[in-house]
Amino acid sequence: MRRSAGDHIMVIEKKIYSLGHQVADILSADILEGNIRGGDRLIEQELQARFGVSRSPLREAFRDLEKKGLVEIVPRRGTFVKLVTRKDIIDHFPVRAALEGLAAALAHRSLTDLERESMKRELAAMEAAVGAGDTGRFHAHHLAYHELFINGSGNPLLIDTLKTLRMQAMWHRFSYQYYQEDLQRSYRVHARILDMLLDPGADLSRLRELVEDHINRAVSNFLHYVEQHETSHIDKTLTRRGETR
């Protein structure tokens, strides 16, 4: 069967995705779900057979994945799925914390009324989840809560940087939901944060600090979780060595 250019173009909600983009999406999911392990090499011919596309869109997909921070392209040697080391995890949190702290402070003055209402709803949903002891539900609303004030910061560069950061930290997305945390305590922090966001006279430095500390505090919990569970995309070998620099 001969496949001609433009064939297989998928149109979803009036958005056109090139073959390269489609392939990148599938590969992203595969990497995130652990079907493709960290350190694995993405071989063009193999994927060419799998997806039935030529190498041009494949190579574009690789660039896409590289931009997302999921793979590393080494010239003349190939494309490799990134390994996440213990230090990568440790390094991730303070950066994310600093940026989300900033986002919260900016959101304080630029949040719309609608967004403020949405945040109240997400917080209420978090409280309900705590009551029901539903960790998965809690984290879903927790995520929505954070996204609300990030997007509400009104700073597209900041929003985009945080999005990239979250994407690069794929280990985060799949592990976060399952590690145990003091939900009650987490809920109270978010209640305080929202209080400050809604209070016109709030101290912005303290607001930032609150958000920042909340995120930084998660790192130890998270590391503890990672070391106990199997997570295919996190490198356990390097995990043992204390590389502080």
Next chain:
Amino acid sequence: MRRSAGDHIMVIEKKIYSLGHQVADILSADILEGNIRGGDRLIEQELQARFGVSRSPLREAFRDLEKKGLVEIVPRRGTFVKLVTRKDIIDHFPVRAALEGLAAALAHRSLTDLERESMKRELAAMEAAVGAGDTGRFHAHHLAYHELFINGSGNPLLIDTLKTLRMQAMWHRFSYQYYQEDLQRSYRVHARILDMLLDPGADLSRLRELVEDHINRAVSNFLHYVEQHETSHIDKTLTRRGETR
């Protein structure tokens, strides 16, 4: 003349650059220097003729430039050089400030003795430049000073994020050197920062704040400069409209 694959590969210091990479470098410079204006479309056939390469490496170059934030690739429509608006500039500073503040605080404990010495030297060079009234020289050493504590933070993710940020803000690199600033005052701030970096008992929050404020303060100066001078890659049209969100 027929050109075969692998021909024209350039080897610099044992690093191999593909054609795509080389093209991306040249185009980067062109965009930064304003030879290619913001909003311009990069047409493959045109550049193909100019560089004498086929479209495959060209398209890779485009992806490279997109990753650097210099262009935007719109599917089926083309690749366009990014426009920098007044709001882009305003948004850039707080993000950069937050991250550099964090970098300074991290550097406080992870800087090597060698790096501390280098920072002293850069600061001394800045002082000399102030005495000589040499703005260009001042900013060169100012840049080196900042890079020292950023790279000395020991957090590759942070270092990389800041590098990308600086790259995206190409307007910054070419304009910064020429806008007038109170060099004397700037020098004093950097002297205080270095003092704190060298003091084992320094208050890290204050150190962060100092760095952050120093960068944030620059935004008004910079905007003032931009509005007076011609800078080819900054969009003047949108510059006039107050878009706060």
Next chain:
DNA sequence: GTCAAGTAAATTGTCGACAATTGTAATTTC
């Protein structure tokens, strides 16, 4: 048995050509 050198296979880099889409200008219709 281990290391070095040479050879073959696998894989990436680049190319030119065709297909599909988008933008533009001429044409038609009201």
Next chain:
DNA sequence: GAAATTACAATTGTCGACAATTTACTTGAC
């Protein structure tokens, strides 16, 4: 004369093939 339609040109998306390089394996020397 303005708006819609159609035909054409310009441009991007995809393909398959060849060239160059890297990798793996075999062979040979010590």
